Amino acid sequence: MVGPGDDAAVISAADGRVVATTDLLIENRHFRRDWSSATDVGRKAAATNFSDIVAMGARPTALLVGFGTPPDLNLAWVDDLTAGLREECGQVGAAVVGGDVVAADVITLGVTALGDLEGRDPVLLDGARPGDVVAFVGRLGYAAAGYAILSRGFRSPVQLVNAHRRPEPPYAQGPAAADQGASAMTDVSDGLVADLGHIAEASGVRIDIHARAVPVPLKMREVGAALNVDPLSWVFTGGDDFALVATFPAGTTPPDGWTIIGAVADGQGVRVDGHRWPNGGHEHFR
């Protein structure tokens, strides 16, 4: 309703509530200019935040971007960054409504996304109950495999490398899962085991995962063999693909595209085929 250029933006919130999340992304910690283009950085910065919005069951509406830039940064890089932010906004029907530009030693992005629940109850971390099924949608481990490939100086297979550069979160599935009655939901940004752990802890339940139900693509197995890494570590602990994982009460059906991978039980923590995942799954690939 009021976009960039005034003291603040004004955004419609017809629902009477607004969903908001913020992330800070810093060069050489969250992205590298030699691994990702400016457009990639813009898309991923927006995706990181939109993913949190849809994980509440909301539709992203607006993006605000605080941009810290070294004084010698190429103007074309800034244009491409902006293009990437706008492209990702286009994926969800949101708009960049405000921002701030300051000088910084390294490229710094403070990104905030807003969203509209459109009348839905927000889907929180604490709603999982024993008997619920656990399901996910989106990609698991792709970005982590891509990061591992880039870290070792390789540039292919491009499908996995690009997954690190430019996630493709299943945005429409967040509101769809809420409509379908999801009892708890989060996006996979810390890794499947770690993020399910957040649901288990907040809900006071145990989550059992059946490893065989979790897909490991052939390409990822091949790369794992070549790099001497167990590809399951990418699938179970890799973040940055921004898959969605949710619990659904028994008797409800996850939306099309979701894969059931386990169940909620009494107890605590996350078990994969009955065992704890080493290190609790807390492995950050960002």
Next chain:
Amino acid sequence: MVGPGDDAAVISAADGRVVATTDLLIENRHFRRDWSSATDVGRKAAATNFSDIVAMGARPTALLVGFGTPPDLNLAWVDDLTAGLREECGQVGAAVVGGDVVAADVITLGVTALGDLEGRDPVLLDGARPGDVVAFVGRLGYAAAGYAILSRGFRSPVQLVNAHRRPEPPYAQGPAAADQGASAMTDVSDGLVADLGHIAEASGVRIDIHARAVPVPLKMREVGAALNVDPLSWVFTGGDDFALVATFPAGTTPPDGWTIIGAVADGQGVRVDGHRWPNGGHEHFR
């Protein structure tokens, strides 16, 4: 309605619209740890954003904080920062609803504030019309004088030094000015002349300021004499006090506490006693 700890926060927006603004603050560029306490930094970071919200005529409701921290930062510093953010929230009845913590080389704050128009029309930059009066409320030049004092290695007078460390924006006056029919409004963050310039440009008008109507406190005159600086440069070009400046249609009266300092006319730009201010008033003290 949903605070920190989930994927995103949910904030009431009963008005059906939400006001949003974001700022990035970086150590040694926007604040110095040897000049400002952690509590000061937290209060100023929140104040910078709340000031933009009230300059739209809205009431601040929520704050989100992305926090980049060096790994060796003292935990007490973080506690004090948080206390400062919460204290400033307390000034306006807002709450810290979300955030993100990442590693960074220098302390980095990505701060986003949300606000509620409570049924008011937002007061924009582009509504000033010839014949309107120009008025301000709050402090002008105090923070800039304090910055000049600290820059020269002094620590007093404490009233001015503290104005740099911890602004006291006249929060309640933003919605009050909107209720009183303000036609344009902004907060003074770049300096009185520069910020009135934003109104003049957006509104397509000229703004005439009468220098004698703008107060220069005795203490500031004394410091100016001691430092060999014209105190008018602080009053007319200093930011960071977050005074509010607004235009009011002829026949309306600014709320109590506002000082009329000029008038809107046909033309363009800002004139002080009929003259352009040197450098257009664009002098950043942050």
